[in-house]
Amino acid sequence: MTQLESVVTDIWSNPRARRHTRSLTLSVVVPVYNERYLVRELLRRVLAVEVDGISSIHVIVVEDCSTDGTREMLRGFVAEEGGGRIRLIEQPHNQGKGAAVRRGIAEATGELIVIQDADLEYDPRDYARLVRPFLDDDADVVFGSRFAAADRRRVLYFRHALGNKFLTMLTNLATDLTLTDMETCYKMFRSRILKSIPIRSNRFGIEPELTIKAAKRNLRVFEVPVSYNGRTYREGKKITWKDGFSAVITIARFWLQDDLYAEDEYGSHILVSLERTRRFNRWMAETLIPHMGARVLEIGAGIGNISGWLMPRDRFVASDINPFYLDYLTNLAINRPYMEVMRIDLHDSSTFATIQRQFDTIVCLNVLEHVPDPLVALRNMNSALEDGGRALIYVPQGPWLYSSLDTVLGHRCRYTPEMLQQELEATGFIVESIAGFNRASVPGWYLNGRIMKRSHLSRSQLKLFDIMVPLLRRIDKWIPLPPIGIVAVARKAANA
Numbered sequence: 001m002t003q004l005e006s007v008v009t010d011i012w013s014n015p016r017a018r019r020h021t022r023s024l025t026l027s028v029v030v031p032v033y034n035e036r037y038l039v040r041e042l043l044r045r046v047l048a049v050e051v052d053g054i055s056s057i058h059v060i061v062v063e064d065c066s067t068d069g070t071r072e073m074l075r076g077f078v079a080e081e082g083g084g085r086i087r088l089i090e091q092p093h094n095q096g097k098g099a100a101v102r103r104g105i106a107e108a109t110g111e112l113i114v115i116q117d118a119d120l121e122y123d124p125r126d127y128a129r130l131v132r133p134f135l136d137d138d139a140d141v142v143f144g145s146r147f148a149a150a151d152r153r154r155v156l157y158f159r160h161a162l163g164n165k166f167l168t169m170l171t172n173l174a175t176d177l178t179l180t181d182m183e184t185c186y187k188m189f190r191s192r193i194l195k196s197i198p199i200r201s202n203r204f205g206i207e208p209e210l211t212i213k214a215a216k217r218n219l220r221v222f223e224v225p226v227s228y229n230g231r232t233y234r235e236g237k238k239i240t241w242k243d244g245f246s247a248v249i250t251i252a253r254f255w256l257q258d259d260l261y262a263e264d265e266y267g268s269h270i271l272v273s274l275e276r277t278r279r280f281n282r283w284m285a286e287t288l289i290p291h292m293g294a295r296v297l298e299i300g301a302g303i304g305n306i307s308g309w310l311m312p313r314d315r316f317v318a319s320d321i322n323p324f325y326l327d328y329l330t331n332l333a334i335n336r337p338y339m340e341v342m343r344i345d346l347h348d349s350s351t352f353a354t355i356q357r358q359f360d361t362i363v364c365l366n367v368l369e370h371v372p373d374p375l376v377a378l379r380n381m382n383s384a385l386e387d388g389g390r391a392l393i394y395v396p397q398g399p400w401l402y403s404s405l406d407t408v409l410g411h412r413c414r415y416t417p418e419m420l421q422q423e424l425e426a427t428g429f430i431v432e433s434i435a436g437f438n439r440a441s442v443p444g445w446y447l448n449g450r451i452m453k454r455s456h457l458s459r460s461q462l463k464l465f466d467i468m469v470p471l472l473r474r475i476d477k478w479i480p481l482p483p484i485g486i487v488a489v490a491r492k493a494a495n496a
Contacts, residue, residue: 027110031100144186175215285309293360403449436483
């Protein structure tokens with residue numbers, strides 16, 4: 001394990017350690033369109049601001065093909081006054097605020113990212129307020145509210161404010177949050193999280209889209225008051241009633257869709273859809289609970305949907321290698337003193353060095369089929385168990401079912417009971433039972449993967465299946481089909 005990996009593991013093992021004892025870096029993303037007369041002063045204010053807890057501020061200006069000479073003015077300003085702290089990105093054609101922000105996020109290098117409009121309505125001195133929840137309260141995203149109590153706010157359009165509050169109410173209904181200002185420009189994110197969120201809106205729909213996706217990903221969302229010096233339409237305000245109507249459609253769209261992760265090496269965008277089947281997760285958990293002890297290590301816990309059903313325990317360690325899932329788990333652990341979060345790579349023996357013989361139960365679901373060498377993985381699990389401790393393992397079953405879905409999910413293989421038993425016995429386990437699990441899903445998996453060659457299961461299919469789980473789990477053993485998966489209960493042999 002490298003020094004960096006050791007630090008990361010320590011931080012996730014102790015949620016309180018996430019509070020930063022060092023300064024962070026901040027990237028300011030500034031989308032610009034036809035702001036020739038204001039953006040220069042805005043950038044000077046950003047460059048002049050100093051914030052406790054922020055060691056450096058870097059600005060990414062995304063010029064969205066202005067028609068008033070803004071682009072030419074910015075080129076000169078960046079060269080003369082940027083001081084190497086401003087990067088100017090020029091869009092090839094006008095695409096809208098959302099598209100400009102998306103481009104700026106991709107280029108940002110800071111540990112935090114804040115979105116800053118170029119029109120002087122928002123004061124960069126409020127960065128100090130936005131940063132505090134990251135330093136003190138483990139925030140993932142902080143909204144700057146124009147409607148929460150602040151020291152000053154320019155009084156302007158009543159109907160515009162009413163529209164903002166209406167859209168905020170709709171978003172709160174969709175997300176079950178209690179925001180006072182969803183449409184605020186000031187949204188500050190942890191960079192790693194924001195970069196992992198796919199942004200589809202090209203215009204002002206980015207505001208509800210980011211809000212709904214932050215809520216669906218169970219991020220720790222905070223809100224702080226900010227000052228607001230709004231401008232009139234005569235002064236250049238661009239948003240209109242048409243954007244409000246579009247926002248309603250955007251709220252409905254992302255309330256219905258679970259488009260929460262950009263494509264990454266972990267397949268997060270696929271796996272998260274499979275993990276939102278709550279009744280199925282409960283079925284799986286209740287199958288395991290009779291075999292569990294008091295000190296549990298869960299390998300590949302994902303976003304914790306099954307973890308929640310397995311707790312509380314005297315000690316429960318949830319682990320994963322996906323940094324975004326680790327964020328989920330860390331948030332889940334904050335009010336659970338018996339829960340720890342660790343980064344554990346099942347195929348890396350060094351990540352097991354500090355947890356030798358500490359657990360009486362290991363839960364490993366949908367993981368073993370991903371690792372390149374299952375014998376190494378099983379030996380690592382064995383090392384973390386005390387003598388007589390149990391490993392509860394779920395793997396997909398049936399080589400004949402291997403399909404495009406398995407390929408996309410990164411499955412090395414689909415197991416047979418004999419394959420799994422041989423691997424367990426070769427690594428110091430005594431197999432107590434191997435049982436089939438979930439026969440009802442076989443036709444759907446075969447149809448989607450083998451016949452239709454799909455790369456994912458549709459949300460409607462997953463939803464329908466989850467609704468039927470209470471019935472299907474009761475008749476599962478009588479369905480005349482082979483199971484889609486197998487659950488093994490294996491005990492660590494003494495002195496193994």
